[in-house]
Amino acid sequence: MAETLLTIRDLTKFFPGIKALDNVHLTVRTGEVHALIGENGAGKSTLVKILTGVYFPTGGTITMEGRELNFKNAIDAQQAGIVAIHQEASMFLELSVTENIYMGHHLRHPKTKRLDWKGMRERTGELLKQLELSIDPDTLVKNLSVAQRHMVEIAKALSLNAKVVIMDEPTSALTTREVADLYRIVRQLRKEGKAIIFISHKFEEIFEICDYYTVLRDGQYIGEGKVADTSTDEIINMMIGRNIDHMFPKKDPNIGDEILAVENLSQLGAFQNVSFSLHKGEILGFFGLVGAGRTEVMRTIFGIDKRNGGSMTIGGKPYAPKGPHDAMAHGIGFVPEDRQRQGVILSMSIGKNITMPQLGSLCHFGITNAKRELEVTKTYGEMMEIRAAGWHVDADTLSGGNQQKVVLAKWIGTNPRILILDEPTKGIDVATKAAVHEFVSQMAGEGIAVILISSELPEILGMSDRVVVMHEGDVTAVFNRREMNQEQIMRAALGETKEALHG
Amino acid sequence: MGEIQMKNTRDGNFLQRVSKVLLARREASLVILLAVILVPIVVRSPQFLSFTNIDRIINDISILSIVAIGEFFVILSNGIDLSVGSIIAFSGMASGMLNEAYPQVPVFFLLLLGTGLGAVMGAVNGALVAYGKIPPIITTLGTMSVYRGLTFVLSKGTWVTAHEMTPNFIGFPRQSFLGISALIWMALIVIVVTYYFSRFTRSGREIYAIGGNATAAKFVGVNEKRIRFMVFVISGTLFGFAGSLWTARYASAVNEMATGFEMQAVAACVLGGVNFAGGAGAIPGVVLGALFLGVLNNALPVVYLSTFYQTLVQGMIVLLALVINTMVDQRKTRKLLEQRRAR
Numbered sequence: 001m002a003e004t005l006l007t008i009r010d011l012t013k014f015f016p017g018i019k020a021l022d023n024v025h026l027t028v029r030t031g032e033v034h035a036l037i038g039e040n041g042a043g044k045s046t047l048v049k050i051l052t053g054v055y056f057p058t059g060g061t062i063t064m065e066g067r068e069l070n071f072k073n074a075i076d077a078q079q080a081g082i083v084a085i086h087q088e089a090s091m092f093l094e095l096s097v098t099e100n101i102y103m104g105h106h107l108r109h110p111k112t113k114r115l116d117w118k119g120m121r122e123r124t125g126e127l128l129k130q131l132e133l134s135i136d137p138d139t140l141v142k143n144l145s146v147a148q149r150h151m152v153e154i155a156k157a158l159s160l161n162a163k164v165v166i167m168d169e170p171t172s173a174l175t176t177r178e179v180a181d182l183y184r185i186v187r188q189l190r191k192e193g194k195a196i197i198f199i200s201h202k203f204e205e206i207f208e209i210c211d212y213y214t215v216l217r218d219g220q221y222i223g224e225g226k227v228a229d230t231s232t233d234e235i236i237n238m239m240i241g242r243n244i245d246h247m248f249p250k251k252d253p254n255i256g257d258e259i260l261a262v263e264n265l266s267q268l269g270a271f272q273n274v275s276f277s278l279h280k281g282e283i284l285g286f287f288g289l290v291g292a293g294r295t296e297v298m299r300t301i302f303g304i305d306k307r308n309g310g311s312m313t314i315g316g317k318p319y320a321p322k323g324p325h326d327a328m329a330h331g332i333g334f335v336p337e338d339r340q341r342q343g344v345i346l347s348m349s350i351g352k353n354i355t356m357p358q359l360g361s362l363c364h365f366g367i368t369n370a371k372r373e374l375e376v377t378k379t380y381g382e383m384m385e386i387r388a389a390g391w392h393v394d395a396d397t398l399s400g401g402n403q404q405k406v407v408l409a410k411w412i413g414t415n416p417r418i419l420i421l422d423e424p425t426k427g428i429d430v431a432t433k434a435a436v437h438e439f440v441s442q443m444a445g446e447g448i449a450v451i452l453i454s455s456e457l458p459e460i461l462g463m464s465d466r467v468v469v470m471h472e473g474d475v476t477a478v479f480n481r482r483e484m485n486q487e488q489i490m491r492a493a494l495g496e497t498k499e500a501l502h503g
Numbered sequence: 504m505g506e507i508q509m510k511n512t513r514d515g516n517f518l519q520r521v522s523k524v525l526l527a528r529r530e531a532s533l534v535i536l537l538a539v540i541l542v543p544i545v546v547r548s549p550q551f552l553s554f555t556n557i558d559r560i561i562n563d564i565s566i567l568s569i570v571a572i573g574e575f576f577v578i579l580s581n582g583i584d585l586s587v588g589s590i591i592a593f594s595g596m597a598s599g600m601l602n603e604a605y606p607q608v609p610v611f612f613l614l615l616l617g618t619g620l621g622a623v624m625g626a627v628n629g630a631l632v633a634y635g636k637i638p639p640i641i642t643t644l645g646t647m648s649v650y651r652g653l654t655f656v657l658s659k660g661t662w663v664t665a666h667e668m669t670p671n672f673i674g675f676p677r678q679s680f681l682g683i684s685a686l687i688w689m690a691l692i693v694i695v696v697t698y699y700f701s702r703f704t705r706s707g708r709e710i711y712a713i714g715g716n717a718t719a720a721k722f723v724g725v726n727e728k729r730i731r732f733m734v735f736v737i738s739g740t741l742f743g744f745a746g747s748l749w750t751a752r753y754a755s756a757v758n759e760m761a762t763g764f765e766m767q768a769v770a771a772c773v774l775g776g777v778n779f780a781g782g783a784g785a786i787p788g789v790v791l792g793a794l795f796l797g798v799l800n801n802a803l804p805v806v807y808l809s810t811f812y813q814t815l816v817q818g819m820i821v822l823l824a825l826v827i828n829t830m831v832d833q834r835k836t837r838k839l840l841e842q843r844r845a846r
């Protein structure tokens with residue numbers, strides 16, 4: 001039996017208002033590939049960030065080879081032998097393979113102390129040869145394919161003498177042949193006694209390459225075991241097996257006429273042949289895992305990205321948005337996922353943020369009207385119960401939850417007919433979350449058609465009248481409220497089933 | 504131990520309390536620094552505060568204020584305009600030459616010509632940035648040379664001297680109206696109009712939005728290209744206007760005029776609390792920044808500081824002001840974080 005290499009016990013991480021990790025355990029042995037499984041937001045990323053020294057744990061212990069580890073920064077983690085290979089490889093595109101591999105731990109000439117490029121180049125060549133890769137150490141990384149960049153990252157991990165290699169969805173951007181190459185290298189690393197923590201949403205991968213698995217859900221440890229002794233069904237049950245609490249303020253829907261129809265909408269490389277319809281007063285959930293293409297569909301509907309094919313109608317009339325202003329003129333509001341980057345303007349006051357989308361109608365010949373702006377701000381700011389010292393304070397002084405309320409307030413102020421909410425409760429505290437759910441129900445009650453993108457199954461199940469499930473750019477299923485069930489939704493999101501499309 | 508510290512932060516000694524009030528606003532810290540610099544100067548040469556000297560300083564900073572305000576709008580949108588000096592030179596040269604060739608053309612049209620040419624040059628900058636997607640610093644680095652080169656081509660390397668221009672034109676900046684010179688009136692009008700524009704118009708608000716977070720602004724339907732184009736037209740217009748005033752005030756149009764003036768304009772903005780990354784800043788701060796630079800330029804010769812040292816001292820004081828500004832900002836951020844944590 002292989003010996004235990006890395007042990008995590010009772011690992012806990014709090015963020016203000018959120019428990020990201022709650023007493024998580026993980027045991028990894030030498031020479032094993034360990035699958036870390038969980039939905040988006042289950043706590044996998046937080047765990048990886050703690051293991052790589054990016055976050056500090058609130059509590060719990062990490063032990064490696066019998067020694068307790070306390071990382072002060074990312075370098076500590078690297079020196080301890082834990083290296084992560086990132087989802088979107090964070091590399092220096094304009095530098096060569098050698099320079100990338102030795103960034104941060106350059107070899108120096110023993111006598112002159114200058115950088116020993118010759119030595120590093122030779123060593124890189126050996127590493128690449130060891131991995132049976134035909135990459136020239138002098139190639140600039142920008143000229144490599146995504147798969148090759150992954151391999152270079154792995155070579156970097158080897159150059160660091162990593163004992164634990166963390167791979168976060170390593171196959172998501174690879175072709176079948178490249179995946180086979182990756183598997184070969186993973187097996188080779190395993191043979192050399194490295195431990196690999198393998199994060200993946202794809203079951204065929206887990207069953208193909210992994211030895212053990214640990215499942216996380218909502219930041220909690222659910223269970224672990226040997227992959228050989230389990231089944232897809234068992235893992236899916238572990239991923240979703242929770243009681244849906246009745247905290248969702250779902251009202252009886254009053255669904256009206258069709259307002260938006262999307263026909264075979266496609267965008268190269270993001271999604272294809274997406275069709276669905278949306279009705280007045282309806283909450284349409286959109287479920288899928290990271291990279292399913294949900295956000296991209298919404299960006300296209302909102303006129304930010306161009307489509308390659310398909311058509312849309314709003315209220316029966318053809319709709320081809322020229323840009324966000326056009327979408328807004330058609331009565332669409334869009335609360336984007338990345339609040340800080342796309343939602344609020346941090347350097348502006350709450351009031352100015354709220355009135356921004358409707359500034360045109362509040363102005364008279366381009367001149368702003370402070371009194372009317374204050375009225376609007378008050379109306380919608382109070383509706384959303386934004387907590388702040390005043391409407392004039394800058395948005396960067398607010399908590400994440402209150403910033404989200406500002407974004408919601410500004411869109412409600414535009415009186416939208418269609419409101420698209422992209423992960424509206426991501427990373428906000430429980431109280432605000434409840435407020436957002438209440439608000440969504442209320443909006444639907446007033447006849448607004450709501451599209452709710454969420455990666456949290458309970459939220460989707462609790463709020464939606466219908467659910468569209470996407471997997472890798474395809475719509476794989478549409479469920480009505482009475483036929484929804486966690487397992488089927490998760491299966492469709494994993495691409496395990498393709499339901500007959502209806503609704 | 505902890506108790507004592509708590510008490511200190513709440514009450515603080517006199518100095519702490521004063522500094523708290525002063526550091527609350529960036530503009531305030533600039534005023535204080537200005538006063539601190541002025542005290543030894545006035546002690547050493549009281550004539551610094553004479554009416555004529557103050558009048559001269561304010562006349563001097565009038566043009567700088569107009570130019571700094573132009574630069575302000577570009578920086579506010581998270582850009583930068585380096586073609587300042589060249590636009591001033593071309594517009595100034597064109598007005599001077601027109602005045603020389605056709606003395607009967609009224610002063611108003613000379614100003615209009617300079618302003619119009621500035622607007623066109625600004626529009627070229629704006630088009631390259633907004634529609635050509637060339638970064639502002641590269642665009643204006645290029646046009647800085649192009650416009651300066653055009654000035655030489657236009658003048659064929661010659662310059663226009665005081666006696667080649669009409670007394671009307673070169674006398675006009677000094678003409679007094681209600682006891683204030685025309686030049687100062689011009690600056691006041693620009694300040695008031697741009698202040699109103701930046702605070703009370705939709706376009707003004709949208710410049711703040713684009714500079715603060717271009718992605719979020721696009722998500723609410725702000726036309727990014729239009730705004731990026733617009734800020735360069737505004738800056739070019741103000742630079743061109745300043746160019747005509749420059750020729751009149753200094754009674755000559757030379758090819759090298761206003762070389763390096765972009766640095767003064769940028770310095771005035773940064774001193775006045777304009778965020779170099781865009782999205783934050785205000786006209787009063789910029790004017791104060793220009794005033795600060797103007798006083799500094801005038802004060803150092805008055806105290807008989809050797810010319811060898813003037814540039815050095817100036818640079819050091821500007822840096823000092825910036826360090827204080829940054830400290831104020833960091834203090835503010837820290838306080839916010841503490842407040843948020845306490846909640």
